[in-house]
Amino acid sequence: AQRVTQPEKLLSVFKGAPVELKCNYSYSGSPELFWYVQYSRQRLQLLLRHISRESIKGFTADLNKGETSFHLKKPFAQEEDSAMYYCALSTQGGSEKLVFGKGTKLTVNP
Amino acid sequence: KAGVTQTPRYLIKTRGQQVTLSCSPISGHRSVSWYQQTPGQGLQFLFEYFSETQRNKGNFPGRFSGRQFSNSRSEMNVSTLELGDSALYLCASRPSTGGLWGYTFGSGTRLTVV
Numbered sequence: 001a002q003r004v005t006q007p008e009k010l011l012s013v014f015k016g017a018p019v020e021l022k023c024n025y026s027y028s029g030s031p032e033l034f035w036y037v038q039y040s041r042q043r044l045q046l047l048l049r050h051i052s053r054e055s056i057k058g059f060t061a062d063l064n065k066g067e068t069s070f071h072l073k074k075p076f077a078q079e080e081d082s083a084m085y086y087c088a089l090s091t092q093g094g095s096e097k098l099v100f101g102k103g104t105k106l107t108v109n110p
Numbered sequence: 111k112a113g114v115t116q117t118p119r120y121l122i123k124t125r126g127q128q129v130t131l132s133c134s135p136i137s138g139h140r141s142v143s144w145y146q147q148t149p150g151q152g153l154q155f156l157f158e159y160f161s162e163t164q165r166n167k168g169n170f171p172g173r174f175s176g177r178q179f180s181n182s183r184s185e186m187n188v189s190t191l192e193l194g195d196s197a198l199y200l201c202a203s204r205p206s207t208g209g210l211w212g213y214t215f216g217s218g219t220r221l222t223v224v
Contacts, residue, residue: 034212043113044200046212086153097143097166098202098213100153 002027004089006101013077014109021072021104023061023087032090033070034098035061039083047085048072057081077108112136114216116201122222128189131219135182135203142184143213144176147198156199159184160206188221196223 003026013019025031033050047056050063050070061072070087087101115134123129135142144156155168159178176186182203188195198220202213 036215043217044202044215046214049212088153097155097158097168098145098153099155100145102152 002089002091002099004087004099004101006085006087006104008104009102010105010107012107012109015079016076019074019077019081019106019108021085021087021106023070023072023101025068025070025087025089027068027089027091029091031063033061033063034088034090035059035070035072036086036088036100037083038086038103044086077106079108079110082106082108114201114203114214116199116216116219118219119217120220120222122224123191124224125191125193127191128187129191129221130185130187131199131201131221133184133186133201133203133216135184135201136214139203139205139214140182141204141206142178142182143202144184144186145200145202146170147200147218148196153200156186191223193223196221 005024007022035047036044037047038044048061059072059074061070063070084103084105086103088098090096090098117132141160143158146154146156156170157167157176158165162178173189178184198218200218201216204213
């Protein structure tokens with residue numbers, strides 16, 4: 001069965017500090033991984049897709065198949081990064097669905 | 111272009127009633143999925159539709175059903191409502207199937223069952 005684990009429910013850092021939000025997955029196939037972000041009172045938004053290897057708002061994430069991880073990192077956190085972050089795995093095979101982790105609430109303190 | 115639109119935004123229903131939620135995907139998006147979000151269970155997949163066909167269904171009872179129309183708009187229906195059905199129901203769309211595409215989510219319909 002597919003599973004996404006985000007071990008930290010809450011993460012608090014100071015502005016300017018590095019931040020890493022952890023995500024581990026369990027999936028027997030070839031995964032497609034995403035990070036979604038939900039700012040206060042806003043809709044869930046796609047932040048990153050592993051397939052595109054992009055950097056959005058200073059965030060990056062690298063898929064490590066050996067460790068089955070897809071951690072989200074930013075070298076210098078900003079107050080506006082405070083939000084709920086969800087890691088998600090997309091299954092394949094023609095009838096895809098997203099399997100979400102329970103989320104990590106990031107608070108960046110001034 | 112307009113995002114994913116869900117109506118209504120809020121809904122209060124009584125146990126035993128049934129409810130229909132609506133989702134209009136982004137123009138050109140043919141794949142529509144539904145998710146239930148609760149504080150305890152997080153985001154859980156309900157079902158996905160593509161070209162009017164249900165392609166996948168999550169682990170929800172048969173009281174939860176949906177459909178997609180030829181214009182890609184989708185509805186989900188919950189019959190015989192239970193208190194535990196209280197949740198934020200999210201609709202998401204993407205251009206096509208295939209893991210290359212990220213989903214775009216709507217703001218959701220918050221359903222309260224009393």
